[in-house]
Amino acid sequence: MSGLLALLDDVAGIAKIAASSVDDVAGQAAKAGAKAAGAVIDDAAVTPKYVHGFSASREVPIVLRIARGSLINKLVILLPVALLLSAFADWAITPLLMLGGSYLCFEGAEKVMHALGHHKVNEPQLQTTEDGAAGLEEERVKGAIKTDFILSAEIMTIALAAIPDGDPIWKEALILAIVAVGITVAVYGFVAIIVKADDFGLHLVERGGALAGFGRGLVRFMPGFMKVLTVVGTAAMIWVGGQIVVHGLHELGMHQPYQWVRERSEAAAQALPQVAGAAGWATTAFLDGIFGLVLGFILIPLVQHVISPVIGAVRGIFGGARA
Secondary structure (H helix, E strand, O other): OHHHHHHHHHHHHHHHHHHHHHHHHHHHHHHHHHHHHHHOHHHHHHHHHHHOOOOHHHHHHHHHHHHHHHHHHHHHHHHHHHHHHHHHOHHHHHHHHHHHHHHHHHHHHHHHHHHOOOOOOOOOOOOOOOOHHHHHHHHHHHHHHHHHHHHHHHHHHHHHHHOOOOOOHHHHHHHHHHHHHHHHHHHHHHHHHHHHHHHHHHHHHHHOOOOHHHHHHHHHHHHHHHHHHHHHHHHHHHHHHHHHHHHHHHHOOOOOOHHHHHHHHHHHHHHOHHHHHHHHHHHHHHHHHHHHHHHHHHHHHHHHHHHHHHHHHHHHHHHHHHO
């Protein structure tokens, strides 16, 4: 009997350890996902454009196809790469984060330039293909998945950087997998709701009755909501990108502008002691955003006149070799 009790006690101890590990993984995944959340707001604003022009019956299937491609990006391609980086090249995480942050700044600055009427941003447009509607849908889905890959890489790198050093590789893999699935479900679930909201409103109007007024209000509300979401998404891209680059420079030994931003944040908190936390955070976010916007404006001509031509030349060389 004593042996059985000892065995049960051991099992209970193992169960407590397992439960503690699960809670720890869930907590770390939540923290890592929260840090990566700023990078996905723009994804939620941009993705509905990929279903624009298709029949209502194809909207949700297209979103689901993009979501499946996003999961493949994160779980099949990027998660193993992230684990290899963590195991053999953790020194590369910060530079990669900064590269991704610079891309976010560039994308955000492009959208600001477009809004100011000074720059054209390529948006997904409907074009006739030899395969008709099926070929158009395939082309649109592939384009969305390619765009998602870049943001997914940034999300996974941010999540990896948020995991404490010394965790076993299985734990890192589990945390990254939870972040990948959680963010993908949240983003594309939200997108599916957005693209069907106006159809739902029209359905309520057609049914009539007490909810018809709500339906009309929903139809009128969605265009403005999409504009607000686009603005918030652009601002989030610039802020997150600027923050990543500023922190990356600090970690690489270039302590300005990080130190300057921190001093301004502390000054704002001291000036408004009643809301010190909010004042400090808002100041930091604002200054990181200004830094990101300036960096993005610098990168626009660099990408146009240097990086894009080089990439085009390389593609031409390899394309000619294949031919």
